[in-house]
Amino acid sequence: MQLVSLSIERANQLLREITFKDGLNLILDKPTVPGQQSGNNVGKTTAIRLIDFCLGSDGDEIWQDSEFRGSVNQDVFDLLHGTPAVFITLTISDKFRGIHSFRRSFKVKAQKGTGLLYIDDVPQDSITAYRDEVKNILFGTKAKKPSMRQLAPKFVRSSSAVMSKTLKFLGSFGKEVEYEAVHLFLFGFFNVGVLEERAALSSRRSVVARDLLGATRQRKEGEIEQLLLHLRREIDEAQASIQLRGEVPEIAAAANSVSEIRARASDVGSALGRIEGEIASISLAIASLKHDYNNIDYVAVKSIYSEAGKYHEKLQHDWEDLSNFVANLRGRKERFLQQQLDELNEKAAIAHQDLARLQVEEEGLVTALRQTRAFEIALEARADLHEKLKQVGGLEESLSAIQSLRASLEHIDSKLNATRETVEEGKAQLTQRVSLFNEFFSSLSKDLYGEQYLLTFDESKNGSIVFSLTSVGANVGAGKKVSQTAAFDIAYIKFLHAARINFPTFVCHDGVEAIHGNQLSELLTTANGLDGQLVLAAIRDKLPGISETFLEENTILELAQDDKLFRL
Structure with a gap:
């Protein structure tokens, strides 16, 4: 190209x-x-x-x-x-x-x-x-890493700063993992995605391993499993006891009496609800009746009635007779409704008394029951069962979290091993290609400047593959750094032809x-x-x-x- x-x-x-x-x-x-x-x-x-x-x-x-x-x-x-x-x-x-x-x-x-x-x-x-x-x-390739802008400075060194940085041409902001991807790609390791995956997996493994350590700090997995077996056995025994099955005679008799009282109270409560509904309905009817009669304009009605009598001879009754009839009719209706209301209020009062009496009876039975030793034993047994069930729930959750974390760790390790194999295979080929490049680089640098340079790579403490240059001579000055870069880039072109890249x-x-x-x-x-x-x-x-x-x-x-x- x-x-x-x-x-x-x-x-x-x-x-x-x-x-x-x-x-x-x-x-x-x-x-x-x-x-x-x-x-x-x-x-x-x-x-x-x-x-x-x-x-x-x-x-x-x-x-x-x-x-x-x-x-x-x-x-x-x-x-x-x-x-x-x-x-x-x-x-x-x-x-x-x-x-x-x-x-x-x-x-x-x-x-x-x-x-x-x-x-x-x-x-x-x-x-x-x-x-x-x-x-x-x-x-x-259109692979995301390395990006075009990360590769470009190797081929277009448009400033003295980039010329003086043979390998570190991304500048001071280039990260170790970015240089790893760029350098490996330039020397024919095209599966750089596996490097990104390895870095992500390593980071993820650290997090999962830390979480697993925290999850097993208080109790180990085997310890939790044995505790669960023990607690489940005790729960089965407790649930089979007569205290929890309600078979203690004293408790059973008192419980039956309480159930009967509550059933009667429920019936009374239902009847009271119906009575109070009827009371509300009749009260509304009485109020409506009073409202309707109070709003009649008797003067206006009397005037209209008198006027109508002039034209209709059949209107025999005078106004007083009619007014008395209407008032009497209203009174009878109102008295009838009030009588119904009084009867319902009496029934409601009796129902309230019955409910109060039943409540006192229930409280008396429950109080007496609570003072018995049998009831205390039953309560203790139920509280003990509740606590064991609570312990089982917590231990099951901890065990599930530990097992999930351990499974995640095994999955991550499996994928890490796969990436490690890929990288090791690539490193074997990389060693050969870097050696091929050094044939041109060392020869060219010696012929041009009387100084042999070599490209090397090694694994850093972070697990990244890091490339570096070494020379036989002393410190490399500014002029020599530029010379080094020029020799490197020309040698790289020769390497591409030889490696058929x-x-x-x-x-x-x-x-x-x-x-x-x-x-x-x-x-x-x-x-x-x-x-x-x-x-x-x-x-x-x-x-x-x-x-x-x-x-x-x-x-x-x-x-x-x-x-x-x-x-x-």
Whole structure:
């Protein structure tokens, strides 16, 4: 997988197009007159960061200084976020996966999201979907770990800080488990999901083991089982006793008497309920009757009656006769209802007396019963049974929790053993692949810098596989760290071919000026014969001792103060 081209477009106008070639690809400043013009700040590093942008970066470093976050190149920012939108397109090629294009625009001011995203001219719904598909094309997988953004700094080292960190290119925030996933993946251990599973299982096992320890601290599993057998035997014996079966003569006789009293009280209570219902109904009827008669306007009725007598001769009775008749009828009805009400109240009073008497009888029987020794024994037996049942419930719950935790622990251990076998098989292959890589790495570092470097790995105290670099020499200075990184990345490309791993065989570097002149010359010569690509952004003046012919043959882009990357 190699780079083909990088283009910058706006409003269908091509602002810049960079075509990549095999081997060394230099991005330099144009030759200048010393002391008159500078090759700085013309867009060399930005070109590399645009490659990273097409691989899914946020793009902030394109207009913002990586060391001074408040320092913004306003002209570049306004161009990229203005209208019409600026599109960046990276084209790549692979003999097995074919040619693909990654095309992005920057977010226009006041626009939500991350700008427009296309892969092979197909719109992508989100930056996450875009990154997943980029990873799938470059590495042949959409697995979540490691992410595309965790892998990208290995192939696009767009700052001196990343150049000085050969293995720890995720920065100070990279975790041990994240580096484990990245490094194992880069060296062909593709089942990195098992590493995530192992870490999660280990964490879960610690929690379950702690809970199991707490659950068995007071009583062990075997102890609980024996206690349950003992208690259940005692419960069976207790439930078979005459005290709990109600077979003690004194208690049985008193209980029967109490039951009879309660039955009579229930009948009386039911009858009282019916009586009180009738009392309420009759009381309402009397009140309604009084209300209806009290609201009659007798003067108005008398006037209407007298007036009607003028036209109807059959109205023989005078008003007084009629009024007396109505009053008499009302009185008889009211007296009848009141008589019924009095009778019902008398019945209710008798029922209340009966209930009170039955209650006294019941309380007397119960009080007398409670004072007997037989009753005390029965109560003690029932309380003892209740306590045993309570103990059994608690012990059964504890035993169930212990057994559940132990089963969980066994299940976790089983899965951990499976992941351990997978990792051990992978480590055997990993050892061979790291050894293959070291053939190129040690040889290249010795030829270039006279210092042999080796890649090693071991298991940390946390159980993670940790990669590290070792050298025969003393402490590695800044220049040597950059040299180490350059040798590592070139060796890695050679390793990919030898191991037949179809990953990107390009790498982009910035900040190589710290490498000694002779070493840098050897590095460029080696890179030029590489079956892959080294894209290098550098200041021309920092490449002493390298012929102009060599530079011209391998330069893919020249920039100047009057011809910057975005032509601003």
